[in-house]
Amino acid sequence: MEFSKEKDMRQPDLIIPYQEPAAKGDNVELQSTVSSTLPMAAVFLRNKYVGWAAVVFSLQSWLGESEETKKSSSTPGYFNVGMSVVSLLVTYLPIFLPQPGANVGSPTGAPAPAPA
Template structure:
């Protein structure tokens, strides 16, 4: 059977031109908001896990920036990374600079004596 001799059944009036679908990516405004909000939450709550999440999220959003996002967004991606690293530094600061008057519980010493009846 020779297919080259068959009649072409396509109708030119039914042809629909290709239109590229709209991109369904993350909203860059939302990514920028989260990347700048997480470091502030880590500083206020002094939570190391939120600080690490802020660093990872800001790195991800900085590396995933497109030219279009760079033009429309006011804050550069490396600024969000710097804020996240600063928030991580603040959360670990009490380990290196303990507050004066703060008692550190001893792991090997005997517990403090309980006051007796007066």
């Protein structure tokens, strides 16, 4: 058996070395800002949907952290996840610990009679 050796068609003068693209720092900062402010918005608004969005977004940003992000960020990713879980618990708190006198009458019904 005879193997044929083909001529190498690659030309060394046309080789372009690979250069890694520069990392975009704006996306990391925006993601970090949103993952730390959404839990606060959920607590202030007492909105369960914002609380769930905060948990999902902070979990996503924590799992997507790179080594550069870990070095440059001031708070670790698991801290933002914990903060968002606590904000979700705060939004569900009125279900488990209702405030006394909060639901005395319905908002559309007649007011309760005043004592004579």
